[in-house]
Amino acid sequence: MIPMENFLVLSALLFAIGFYGVLARRSAILILMAVELMLAAVAINFIAFATYLDADAFSGLVFALFVITVAAAEVGLALGVVLRLFREKRTANVDAADSMRW
Amino acid sequence: MGMEQAWVLPAIPAALFVLIALLNPVLPRRGDFLAILGMATVVGLVGLVLLDFMDSFEGGLFAPGESNVYAFDWVKIGQDFFTIEFSTYVDAITMVMLPVVTIVALMVMVYSTEYMRGEVRYGWYFAVLSLFVAAMLTLVVSGNLIQVYLAWEGVGLASYLLIGFYWERQSAAEAAKKAFITTRIGDVGLLIGIIMLWRATGTFDIQEIIAAATSGQIGETYLTVSMLFLFAGAAGKSAQFPLHVWLPDAMEGPTPVSALIHAATMVVAGVYLVARFMPVYDEVLIARDVVLYTGLFTAFMAATQGLVATDIKRVLAYSTVSQLGFMFVALGLGAVGPAMFHLFTHAFFKALLFLGSGSVIHATHQQEVSALGGLRKKMPVTSATFIIGSLALAGIPIFAGFWSKDEILHALVHDGPTWAYVVLAGTALMTAIYTTRLVILTFFGEPRDHHAYDHAHESGPAMLAPLVILATLATVAGFFVFDQVGEALGFAGGIGYLVFTHEPHHFTAVDWAFAAGASATAVVGIIIGWAYWHGDARRANAAKSWAPDLHAFLVNRWYMDNLYQAVIDRVILGLATVVAWFDKRIVNETGVDGGAQTIGYFGYRLKFLQTGRIPNYALGMAVGVIALALVAVGG
Numbered sequence: 064m065i066p067m068e069n070f071l072v073l074s075a076l077l078f079a080i081g082f083y084g085v086l087a088r089r090s091a092i093l094i095l096m097a098v099e100l101m102l103a104a105v106a107i108n109f110i111a112f113a114t115y116l117d118a119d120a121f122s123g124l125v126f127a128l129f130v131i132t133v134a135a136a137e138v139g140l141a142l143g144v145v146l147r148l149f150r151e152k153r154t155a156n157v158d159a160a161d162s163m164r165w
Numbered sequence: 166m167g168m169e170q171a172w173v174l175p176a177i178p179a180a181l182f183v184l185i186a187l188l189n190p191v192l193p194r195r196g197d198f199l200a201i202l203g204m205a206t207v208v209g210l211v212g213l214v215l216l217d218f219m220d221s222f223e224g225g226l227f228a229p230g231e232s233n234v235y236a237f238d239w240v241k242i243g244q245d246f247f248t249i250e251f252s253t254y255v256d257a258i259t260m261v262m263l264p265v266v267t268i269v270a271l272m273v274m275v276y277s278t279e280y281m282r283g284e285v286r287y288g289w290y291f292a293v294l295s296l297f298v299a300a301m302l303t304l305v306v307s308g309n310l311i312q313v314y315l316a317w318e319g320v321g322l323a324s325y326l327l328i329g330f331y332w333e334r335q336s337a338a339e340a341a342k343k344a345f346i347t348t349r350i351g352d353v354g355l356l357i358g359i360i361m362l363w364r365a366t367g368t369f370d371i372q373e374i375i376a377a378a379t380s381g382q383i384g385e386t387y388l389t390v391s392m393l394f395l396f397a398g399a400a401g402k403s404a405q406f407p408l409h410v411w412l413p414d415a416m417e418g419p420t421p422v423s424a425l426i427h428a429a430t431m432v433v434a435g436v437y438l439v440a441r442f443m444p445v446y447d448e449v450l451i452a453r454d455v456v457l458y459t460g461l462f463t464a465f466m467a468a469t470q471g472l473v474a475t476d477i478k479r480v481l482a483y484s485t486v487s488q489l490g491f492m493f494v495a496l497g498l499g500a501v502g503p504a505m506f507h508l509f510t511h512a513f514f515k516a517l518l519f520l521g522s523g524s525v526i527h528a529t530h531q532q533e534v535s536a537l538g539g540l541r542k543k544m545p546v547t548s549a550t551f552i553i554g555s556l557a558l559a560g561i562p563i564f565a566g567f568w569s570k571d572e573i574l575h576a577l578v579h580d581g582p583t584w585a586y587v588v589l590a591g592t593a594l595m596t597a598i599y600t601t602r603l604v605i606l607t608f609f610g611e612p613r614d615h616h617a618y619d620h621a622h623e624s625g626p627a628m629l630a631p632l633v634i635l636a637t638l639a640t641v642a643g644f645f646v647f648d649q650v651g652e653a654l655g656f657a658g659g660i661g662y663l664v665f666t667h668e669p670h671h672f673t674a675v676d677w678a679f680a681a682g683a684s685a686t687a688v689v690g691i692i693i694g695w696a697y698w699h700g701d702a703r704r705a706n707a708a709k710s711w712a713p714d715l716h717a718f719l720v721n722r723w724y725m726d727n728l729y730q731a732v733i734d735r736v737i738l739g740l741a742t743v744v745a746w747f748d749k750r751i752v753n754e755t756g757v758d759g760g761a762q763t764i765g766y767f768g769y770r771l772k773f774l775q776t777g778r779i780p781n782y783a784l785g786m787a788v789g790v791i792a793l794a795l796v797a798v799g800g
Contacts (some may be wrong), residue, residue: 086783094783157779165776 070111077104091145091155098141099134106130166210167217168255170236171306174210174263177203179299182292186486189288197278200291204271204298211263218260219561234308245367252308254372258440261505262305265512266430268638270298272631275424276520279627280421280527290330294425297323299488305437309369310359313438317355317402320431321348327426328418340414347411351401358394361387371441378445392452395438396459403435404486405493406463410725412486413470415790416478419522421665423478428485428519429512436492436508443501457497457581464490465588466723468595472720474698476532477522480603484558485515487592494589495573498580510565510642514557517635521551524624524632525607529617534606536614543621546629548608550636553602557639559597560687562680565573568643571683578679602705610700647676 077100084097106127113123145155152159166173181203185196236252274294283288300319307313329341356498363369365387366377378388399405404412415427426432439446439456446453464487471483488511495504523541524547526532542549557564560571571594578586612618623629697705709716718724 082787086780086787089780160779161777163775165772165775 064115067111067115070107074104074108074111077101077107089156089158091148091157094157095138095141101136102130102134103111166213168214168221169253171214171253171255171259172235172251174207174214174267174306175299177207177210177294177299178302182296182299185288185292185295189292193376195288195291197274197287200295201271201274201278203295204274207298207302208264208267208271211267214255214263215260217445217721220257231640236308249311249369250309251312252370253306254308255306258437258501258505259305261509262433262437265433265509266298266301269429269512269516269635270294270301270425272516272520272635273421275521276424276628276631277421279625280523281419284419286330290327290419293323293326293330294422294581296442297426297431301434304434306373310371310374311369313371314352314356314359317352317398317434320426320434321352321402324348324415324426324431324641326459327422328415330418330422334417337417340417344411344415347408351398352406354394354396354401355398358391361394362390365391368593370779375442375444378737379448388445389449389452392442392449393455395442396452396456396619399438399442400459401435403432403489403493404463405435405459405490406466407465407725409467409486410722410729413474413479413482413722414634415480416476420478420519420526423482424516424519424523427482428515432485432489433492433508433512436489436496436504437438439493439496440501440505443496443499443655444497447499453497453499455497456493457585460493460495460497461585461588462490463487464494464592465595467719468592468599469719470722471599472595473716475534477525477534477537477603477607478519478532480599481515481518481522484518484599487596488558489514490592491570491573491589494581494585495576498576500573500576500580502785503569503576506645507569507573509645510557510569510639513642514554514564514639516567517554517560517632517639520628520632521547521554524628525551526620527624527628528621529614530620531614531617534603534613536617537610537612538610538614539612539618540621541608543618544608544623546623547632550632551608552604553636554639555600557643557700559690560593560602560683561691562684563640563643565639565641565643567680567684567687571680575679590683593683594686594690594693597687598694598697601691601694605695605698606702643730699740 081097081100081102081104084100085094088094088097109123109126109130111123113120113127115124148157148160149155170377178200181200185192185199189195195446233512234252234254236250238248239251240247240249274291277290277294281287284290300316300323304313304316304320307316325341325345327337328344331337332341359369362374362383365383366374368374368377375381383391397408401408412427416423418427446456467483467486467490471480471697472488474480474483492504492507492511495501495507524544525537528544529537529540533535553564557566560567574586574589574593577589679760697708721727
């Protein structure tokens with residue numbers, strides 16, 4: 064078996080890339096994709112811990128399932144919001160939604 | 166109906182106050198007959214209480230099982246922590262006050278039906294008179310100090326309302342304010358005294374406090390101070406120095422009001438209070454001496470002012486202050502009997518004098534003696550009764566004032582310092598002088614204002630009947646001092662016997678030599694008064710020009726009003742300016758406005774955080790998460 068740390072490093076890298084993506088992307092869809100990346104990274108982390116540390120490998124895998132479910136629901140909602148934004152502003156650029164300012 | 170039902174006595178006028186105040190626009194004659202009927206009923210009931218009181222004596226003391234108390238709890242906190250009761254207590258002192266208050270009130274009300282006819286707010290006048298009587302009766306039957314204080318304020322309120330009855334006149338409104346504020350200063354002292362006594366004894370009940378004080382449960386210094394505070398309240402209400410300044414101005418009110426409130430009843434509330442607490446004052450002689458010397462000084466000072474005053478009512482006002490001083494002198498010697506006796510006689514003859522002056526004022530529409538003179542022929546009944554009242558005031562034998570004033574002088578010569586006796590005798594001399602002066606200037610000599618003189622006519626029966634009744638009382642009331650008279654009427658003795666709280670004081674024979682001396686003083690006073698002021702008042706005018714500064718000093722009331730005004734202007738308003746500055750600059754501008762401005766400023770600076778741009782907010786969230794993570798891992 065390859066050492067567990069490999070998976071953790073992979074998970075951390077994916078999380079970091081996703082983190083950067085959320086902060087640096089202009090398009091709403093791309094930000095959502097980055098969020099999905101972060102969620103995936105978290106899921107990998109959980110499965111790694113579950114496989115290597117847990118004898119029954121139960122809780123972690125169930126939690127990964129939860130992550131997938133939540134991600135799906137969240138994307139559903141988020142895309143609805145992005146669609147609305149697009150209809151109002153004719154662009155998916157998040158900089159366009161800046162009217163709630165001082 | 167007996168002593169236990171004494172609470173009914175104030176309840177009737179209190180109810181009438183409400184009725185008349187609310188309904189007077191629709192009542193026939195605006196409800197004055199209601200007030201009078203109520204008052205007459207109360208007089209009758211006082212008679213019943215008196216009979217019950219007389220019956221309850223056995224061998225000179227209260228018979229066992231007789232109850233002269235009625236009480237119920239009004240506010241009760243904790244088992245013994247704090248209780249305010251409504252309670253009544255009837256004893257000899259109460260029995261002296263009750264006839265005085267009720268009879269004079271009835272006379273004044275009957276008199277007012279003619280005097281105040283056609284005046285504005287006629288119905289309200291009778292309503293407030295009833296309110297006053299209710300408060301005064303509550304005061305004299307009170308068994309506990311909180312009730313006393315309540316009633317004290319009640320009479321003060323009624324006095325304010327009645328002095329300022331003609332409030333459209335600026336001077337009347339000012340006088341009402343002055344009266345209320347001056348007595349308020351005294352009332353603060355009274356309240357402090359009450360609280361001090363409660364702290365020491367845990368109760369407001371007067372008899373319990375007296376018992377605790379006389380049995381030595383309260384420290385002497387503490388007790389002295391609390392009695393001095395109590396006296397401060399008494400001095401305020403009874404117009405003693407330095408809180409005497411309101412009474413001359415109170416003459417702005419209608420004359421019957423002056424007769425009732427500022428001569429016979431309210432102003433004696435202070436005398437009543439000190440008399441009630443006399444057993445305690447006997448324990449703290451320093452406080453008692455303060456009472457004595459305050460009364461002495463006030464009596465003297467007011468008499469000097471009465472010598473030069475030119476408004477009839479003002480002369481009578483100074484006279485009242487002076488006679489109240491006499492009462493406090495008696496109290497200051499521990500002589501409750503003579504003090505209450507003088508209260509009794511003074512009420513009748515002073516009310517008589519005021520109502521008589523009202524008769525003159527009503528007829529001539531003048532109050533200044535410079536516009537009067539020679540009214541004896543035009544107003545025979547008024548002048549006859551006024552002269553009787555004056556003889557009583559001056560202290561001529563037979564008439565009531567002689568007996569009571571003599572008792573006080575007698576007590577002073579035996580129990581007090583000789584110089585004090587000389588001062589008070591001098592004051593008695595001055596009393597006779599200014600009284601004679603007033604009578605001569607008003608009723609004798611040539612009329613000085615022919616228009617007023619021609620107008621003058623004798624008053625109607627509603628005004629004359631009270632005058633005659635009061636004149637009769639002013640003549641015979643003095644004889645109550647004798648035990649024989651008292652016994653003949655069914656009492657256990659004369660008034661000296663009745664009013665005493667501890668040892669009955671039998672009065673069967675007069676110290677004739679002393680009495681002769683006192684009457685001689687009065688007669689000399691009358692002669693001097695006649696010599697100076699009769700005819701064209703040559704000698705008086707000469708005296709005036711011979712000592713103009715002294716004259717001005719007396720006319721301006723020893724410049725006390727100027728002194729008070731200076732204190733108010735410099736000290737009080739100065740202090741007020743400082744406090745106002747503090748309130749404006751520091752509390753308001755710096756604190757309130759400044760606080761708001763600071764918050765606004767910070768708000769302004771902070772608002773730029775809200776750019777509305779999503780990536781900014783995402784960055785904020787990221788920073789927060791990292792910080793939390795660092796805390797969680799590192800902390």
